Amino acid sequence: MRPLRPRGGAADAASTRRALLEAGTAVFAERGFKGATAELIARRAGVNKAMINYHFRTKKGLYQAILTETLAALFTRLRAVRVDGRPAPEQLREFIAAFGDRAREHPAFPSMILREVLSGGEHLDRAIFGRMSAVFGLVRDIVAQGTREGSFRKVDPLLTHLSIVGALLFFFGSEPFRARVLAEVPIAKRAPRAESFVAHMQEAVTRGLAPDAPARRKR
Amino acid sequence: MRPLRPRGGAADAASTRRALLEAGTAVFAERGFKGATAELIARRAGVNKAMINYHFRTKKGLYQAILTETLAALFTRLRAVRVDGRPAPEQLREFIAAFGDRAREHPAFPSMILREVLSGGEHLDRAIFGRMSAVFGLVRDIVAQGTREGSFRKVDPLLTHLSIVGALLFFFGSEPFRARVLAEVPIAKRAPRAESFVAHMQEAVTRGLAPDAPARRKR
DNA sequence: GTCTATAGGCTGATAGAC
């Protein structure tokens, strides 16, 4: 709610751009593309409304710039889990943890991606599409490695990817909703923490993919 | 795209109402609350735009009526999995299957719920909140029963609920997006079918929750 | 680069005839 770039920050073009990217991420995540007005984004960024059009041509231009940047950062972070050739279950645990890390650093990204997916990819260009399939490629490769190693049973990599990423996006995207529900209907003692969910997913997923024969080390 | 209520249907008040509820579900799911214009909904329903205000007072009134009806139907269907006291893993499999059934009968509901959750529950009243926590209550009870029976390890019921429902909502809500991605970037041979995903989730979840000691019957 | 003022388009809701 409070504007970014208080009196401390240098008011040059680069910082205006950055303030708009950050404010845009938050407002698009909360309200969707249509619901996020230029006025709202500009106010939160602490810059003039017309700066959106100057720096990004249109509101959609700002939106796409944010999505491109967000997905690039996500993919870079996720790709790192494959670099050293550890066992597949460890890599999958790392994948889940890395996803959680990105979501904590950038709380608005799951909501933005989820909204975009729900719209059928209304605002996506080919480059963004490519980044998204690249994320699937990581999971597919980890699953294939695990099957080869005997640490995973034979599962469909796409279904596996959709269930993991779907659960993660939902958890992090629904945080504001859960906060509100818990305030009105005390369903649990306190709001679940992100690390708890990451740990839960790591356990549930690696156990869920483990082969029938108990041919894997415990602990 | 094609309007509901072709020349065959009786044009009385009840059928106008129903046509608006159905058309509204589809349009709200595709475009969100803001993106769904009264004009668009009315055209798809094959009725006059002003009928939205006559029958539901406002666009928001129509939206809430749809959500209330949708969630009531979902809860009724899901609650049935608890009636006879079968083992918890079977009940959880049934829960997942029932969720999939509802999504196939009503393809727009996961998208609508997901969008509403992402907005933090912008348009929800207390009754709808109650229905949502009731769904969690089902999962919580199944998990508690499974832990008691020894068929599940000790897991957090809320985290379990969020991961299951999140994955299901995402899968069914992202169907149009996946269709588009598969058309542009051939990631898999063909689009995954709903039944395959349901089966995948049933296996992954029950295996993921199984206790460490192999003290349960196989097959 | 940034700001003010405004044009131009779209949308939800209603008044009033039938």
Add this chain to the structure above:
DNA sequence: GTCTATCAGCCTATAGAC
């Protein structure tokens, strides 16, 4: 109950001063 016509509000984008 349904339809046509219309109005008032809001929102994106731009022109033009600085």
